[in-house]
Amino acid sequence: MELSSRILDVVERDKRVFPRGISLKYSPLVVESARKWFIRDIEGREFIDFVSGAVVYPIGHLHEDVVNAIKSQLEKYLGYPIVYFYAREPIDLAEKLINITPGNFEKKVFLGFSGSDAVEVAILVSRAAKRAKYVVSFYDSFHGSLYMTFSASGIFGEDVKRAVLASSDIILVPYPNPYRNPYGIDGYEKPVELSNIVLRELEKIFISRSAEISSILLEPIQGDGGIVIPPEYFIRELGKLCSEHGILLVDDEVKTGVGRTGKWWGIEHYGVIPDLLVTGKGLGSGMPISAVIGRADVMDSYPEGGLGYTLSGHTLSAIAALATLKVIERDNLIERARDLGSYIIKRLREMSEQFEIIGDVRGKGLLIGVEIVRDKVKKTPDKPRTLKILWRAWEKGLILLAVGKYGNVVRIAPPLNIPREVVDKALEIIEESIRDVLEGRVPDTVLTYMRGW
Numbered sequence: 001m002e003l004s005s006r007i008l009d010v011v012e013r014d015k016r017v018f019p020r021g022i023s024l025k026y027s028p029l030v031v032e033s034a035r036k037w038f039i040r041d042i043e044g045r046e047f048i049d050f051v052s053g054a055v056v057y058p059i060g061h062l063h064e065d066v067v068n069a070i071k072s073q074l075e076k077y078l079g080y081p082i083v084y085f086y087a088r089e090p091i092d093l094a095e096k097l098i099n100i101t102p103g104n105f106e107k108k109v110f111l112g113f114s115g116s117d118a119v120e121v122a123i124l125v126s127r128a129a130k131r132a133k134y135v136v137s138f139y140d141s142f143h144g145s146l147y148m149t150f151s152a153s154g155i156f157g158e159d160v161k162r163a164v165l166a167s168s169d170i171i172l173v174p175y176p177n178p179y180r181n182p183y184g185i186d187g188y189e190k191p192v193e194l195s196n197i198v199l200r201e202l203e204k205i206f207i208s209r210s211a212e213i214s215s216i217l218l219e220p221i222q223g224d225g226g227i228v229i230p231p232e233y234f235i236r237e238l239g240k241l242c243s244e245h246g247i248l249l250v251d252d253e254v255k256t257g258v259g260r261t262g263k264w265w266g267i268e269h270y271g272v273i274p275d276l277l278v279t280g281k282g283l284g285s286g287m288p289i290s291a292v293i294g295r296a297d298v299m300d301s302y303p304e305g306g307l308g309y310t311l312s313g314h315t316l317s318a319i320a321a322l323a324t325l326k327v328i329e330r331d332n333l334i335e336r337a338r339d340l341g342s343y344i345i346k347r348l349r350e351m352s353e354q355f356e357i358i359g360d361v362r363g364k365g366l367l368i369g370v371e372i373v374r375d376k377v378k379k380t381p382d383k384p385r386t387l388k389i390l391w392r393a394w395e396k397g398l399i400l401l402a403v404g405k406y407g408n409v410v411r412i413a414p415p416l417n418i419p420r421e422v423v424d425k426a427l428e429i430i431e432e433s434i435r436d437v438l439e440g441r442v443p444d445t446v447l448t449y450m451r452g453w
């Protein structure tokens with residue numbers, strides 16, 4: 001597809017003003033507006049948003065309940081510092097979050113703006129509670145872009161970490177990836193065998209260093225690492241291991257939360273109760289808001305005043321989050337995510353029988369990954385073809401992204417209320433795009449516009 005001069009101009013200006021550190025571009029999509037599950041670009045073309053931006057819009061773009069809640073709040077005030085004064089709306093949100101998160105114990109809540117700041121706070125609070133500085137995290141994980149969260153993100157290589165003098169207070173361990181692991185174990189067939197390898201490694205670390213370790217950061221489904229679903233057995237045993245050794249379990253639900261996986265929180269699939277749970281992204285339907293919901297004794301271990309951001313607990317964002325949670329509950333969107341997710345996975349698995357390059361289809365609810373490989377037996381990741389599929393889909397009016405250590409996992413994460421007919425159209429485009437790539441109809445030149453993870 002020819003790119004218009006207006007689009008090329010924005011691409012150039014973006015490159016000029018933004019540092020390369022924030023750029024993982026997938027296509028020259030220049031957004032003009034967004035409604036429900038559609039995005040319109042500056043040339044007036046319409047796209048199905050099959051990724052909710054960066055997994056941000058559980059009830060679609062500009063849901064009328066969110067818009068109305070924001071509009072009526074705009075008549076009153078935007079925000080006023082909860083570190084100095086009082087406001088009801090952020091308290092309403094904190095109470096709601098306490099009610100819908102696992103754990104029948106007293107909880108307290110920190111409100112921030114992004115997943116990164118909330119996970120950063122969870123780490124700080126855990127370190128204060130345990131008076132121990134080390135944090136255990138997993139290879140291929142992503143927890144954010146601030147100092148400790150970047151340092152704890154196993155997806156970045158040693159060279160990148162060295163370049164920014166990342167913290168060395170992190171211990172990385174393998175995540176039990178059933179499809180692709182260095183032990184040559186098929187984790188779908190032998191989940192316990194795979195889990196035990198990692199659990200034994202963790203146990204060794206916990207036994208020898210538990211006094212130095214504050215917490216372990218866990219994504220219940222590894223997101224940017226490639227939508228990797230660990231064995232249930234692993235998470236259950238990990239929960240027990242943490243309790244035995246007094247290590248705080250920090251559940252990073254920034255991507256998996258607010259109903260996306262067919263439960264309020266991804267960890268609920270495994271029946272484990274975390275000490276701290278972190279949410280963000282979809283919580284505010286696009287308004288910046290995140291939260292740490294945690295055991296009151298742990299949350300209160302941070303010294304007075306130290307966690308108070310100027311705009312933390314911002315009323316307008318809290319209002320958007322309350323409206324979002326209400327719609328998810330009222331419209332039964334959690335069950336819908338489960339049903340629609342099963343339907344999409346079934347359709348994609350049918351496609352995988354047709355196409356040798358679909359190595360694995362996995363997901364829970366509406367967080368789904370399709371792993372693109374050169375062939376099913378060797379499982380060699382195929383990033384160039386993955387990107388070409390994304391490009392072709394974009395040309396045909398569908399927005400997709402790719403994640404994973406090798407950049408070869410197509411991520412599907414539409415709004416939970418996307419209609420079935422729109423999903424069917426999207427799946428049709430995916431099928432056509434794969435065929436077009438396999439038949440050589442997408443040139444290598446398109447890769448110059450795409451970087452990805």
Ligand SMILES: Cc1ncc(COP(=O)(O)O)c(C=O)c1O
Pocket residue numbers: 113114115116117119142143144145219223224252253254255280281
């Ligand atoms: C699991 C997880 N944690 C933390 C973050 C960081 O969130 P944010 O980019 O909103 O700061 C992300 C973002 O992708 C994430 O997926």
